[in-house]
Amino acid sequence: xxxxxxxxxxxxxxxxxxxxxxxxxxxxxxxxxxxxxxxxxxxxxxxxxxxxxxxxxxxxxxxxxxxxxxxxxxxxxxxxxxxxxxxxxxxxxxxxxxxxxxxxxxxxxxxxxxxxxxx
Amino acid sequence: xxxxxxxxxxxxxxxxxxxxxxxxxxxxxxxxxxxxxxxxxxxxxxxxxxxxxxxxxxxxxxxxxxxxxxxxxxxxxxxxxxxxxxxxxxxxxxxxxxxxxxxxxxx
Numbered sequence: 001x002x003x004x005x006x007x008x009x010x011x012x013x014x015x016x017x018x019x020x021x022x023x024x025x026x027x028x029x030x031x032x033x034x035x036x037x038x039x040x041x042x043x044x045x046x047x048x049x050x051x052x053x054x055x056x057x058x059x060x061x062x063x064x065x066x067x068x069x070x071x072x073x074x075x076x077x078x079x080x081x082x083x084x085x086x087x088x089x090x091x092x093x094x095x096x097x098x099x100x101x102x103x104x105x106x107x108x109x110x111x112x113x114x115x116x117x118x119x
Numbered sequence: 120x121x122x123x124x125x126x127x128x129x130x131x132x133x134x135x136x137x138x139x140x141x142x143x144x145x146x147x148x149x150x151x152x153x154x155x156x157x158x159x160x161x162x163x164x165x166x167x168x169x170x171x172x173x174x175x176x177x178x179x180x181x182x183x184x185x186x187x188x189x190x191x192x193x194x195x196x197x198x199x200x201x202x203x204x205x206x207x208x209x210x211x212x213x214x215x216x217x218x219x220x221x222x223x224x225x226x
Contacts, residue, residue, distance in 0.1 A: 045155075045163065045206055047215040061120075061214035095162060104210035105153035107174065109162040 002026040002108045004096045009113035012086055022079040022096030022110055029077035033099045035106065036070060036081050038092035048094070049081060050104070064090075086117045121145050121209050125218025131226045136197045140221045142207035144188045151211035154183055154192045157220075158203045166205075167192065199225060 008020040020036070036048040049070035050059045058070050069082040079096055093112040100107035122145040132138045142152065150170035155163040165174045167183035170190055180195040194201055202225055207218040 044219045045208070045217040047208075047217070050213075050215075059213050100165070100168060103151070103168070104215055105151075105165060105168040105208065106155075106163070107165050107168075109164070112162055 002098065004098065004108060004110035006094065006096050006110045006113035009094065009115045011116045011118065013119050014087060014117055016086055017082070017084045018086065018115060019083070020081040020094055020096075020113060020115070022081075024077045024079065024096075024098075027098075029072075030074040033104070034070075034072060034079045035097045035099055035104075036079075037095045037097050037106065037109075038090075039095070039112075040089075040092045043092075046092075050099070051079070083115070086115075088117050091115060091117045120214055121148060121212055121216050123207055123209055123216050123218040125207055125221055127221060128219065129222045129224070131224045132197050133226045134197055134199065138194045138197060138223065140192045140194075140205055140207075140223075142185075142190045142192075142218050144190070144209055147187050148209045148211040150186055151209055152183070152185065152190045153208045153210065154181075155206045155208065156201075156203045157206065163206065194223075197225070 096110040097106035154167040
């Protein structure tokens with residue numbers, strides 16, 4: 001059974017940093033691209049980052065480019081999101097998600113972790 | 120960026136009815152379109168990918184159609200467990216973008 005379990009969320013002040021983790025199990029982690037998707041309270045979904053199988057390629061929307069860094073450790077079946085220079089608009093539930101096969105729809109999602117950016 | 124315009128924003132229907140949700144892309148996305156269901160307090164769940172392919176385990180009353188810039192999700196024989204918010208997503212181009220969601224309630 002595929003499982004994605006996020007951790008590392010919490011309350012952080014604007015301008016500070018936070019690192020999220022996602023522990024994957026139930027599939028061969030190193031064979032899949034991985035991604036983060038977020039959802040602000042009572043809002044829609046926003047794709048945040050994608051990383052290739054080896055970690056050599058990363059992709060971000062303009063809203064987080066230069067502030068967020070996605071990374072992975074295939075030996076530990078773990079995905080990470082380093083978030084720097086956090087803003088109030090980064091407040092959201094962050095989901096770890098697995099793209100299906102060779103495409104970029106998301107066939108498995110974690111339960112999500114809440115990040116609140118506030119002074 | 121590709122804009123995904125989803126309609127309606129909310130929908131109320133009776134049990135057993137058929138409902139349709141639409142998604143309009145700002146440019147051709149070549150059927151790289153997925154639909155998700157998100158129940159209150161839960162993570163999104165994939166329903167449809169490649170515009171019309173049913174994800175394993177999803178009831179056959181869900182179906183997707185469309186091409187080019189226009190896509191739709193159809194739910195036949197509405198059940199109480201279908202109460203949720205539904206989102207479309209294009210994955211033809213980075214940045215991947217989602218529709219704003221359709222909240223489905225039972226009348």
